[in-house]
Amino acid sequence: MQNPFKVFDLPVNFQLDTQALNERYLALQKSLHPDNFASADVGQQRLAMHKSTEVNDALKTLKDPILRAEAIIALNTGEQQNVEQKSTQDVAFLMQQLQWREQLEELENEKDKQALSVFAKEIKQETQTLLVALADRIEGAQWAQAIQFCDKLRFIRKLSEEIERVEERLFES
The missing domain is CATH 1.10.287.110 (DnaJ domain)
Known part of the structure; x- marks a missing residue:
């Protein structure tokens, strides 16, 4: 690399x-x-x-903060992550993912633009919280935990992209 x-x-x-x-x-x-x-x-x-x-x-x-973090992890551990084959083992986060997905689906079905904007802000705040935690883990050379935060941030990025698509559909109509 x-x-x-x-x-x-x-x-x-x-x-x-x-x-x-x-x-x-x-x-x-x-x-x-x-x-x-x-x-x-x-x-x-x-x-x-x-x-x-x-x-x-x-x-x-x-x-890209996720790619930058993964580069730092790889440079320090000598291991390249294979994101395609990864799935998080954090059950609580998996449940949170399901909840967020369901919430987004409900907001889209209800066409609630205001609630969608609030949800988008919450996800943005969660992203910032995770980035701070990731920075702390990297600074502390806690590589396994840093990898977990990268995984979570990848999911949240996909969710944010989906929120943007829903916003575009709702605000165009």
């Missing part, structure tokens, strides 16, 4: 200096721009294109 922090010469830290990240991204992309390699041989052009792709991938990873 490529170290996205190394690409931008940033410390491996969950709390990210986004200004430094953006500045370094622009500088790297400027240096790797195809115009700079117009007279270079094909090998150098391919290498610049490959490096540009690495920079874009690293930026995507660092800007």
Whole structure:
């Protein structure tokens, strides 16, 4: 796995200096721009294109808190998570997921825009709470627990996306 922090010469830290990240991204992309390699041989052009792709991938990873956390976990444990084969073992959270899904379905069926907005705010607050807890686990090198928080955040991201789709349908009608 490529170290996205190394690409931008940033410390491996969950709390990210986004200004430094953006500045370094622009500088790297400027240096790797195809115009700079117009007279270079094909090998150098391919290498610049490959490096540009690495920079874009690293930026995507660092800007996304879940991907950034998983990168930090992988760098510290040497283990890459397979999100496709994962399911949370936290029964209480599984029950919470079911409850949220049912609540969203009810709100959609009732076409209750105000209650849907309140629900969306609650989920956003839950996301912030989990991000704080994730940051704490990463800082404390509690990798197994950090992985569990990443799993929960992935679920909540999907739920948030579904809430947005429901909002679009309700507010368009």
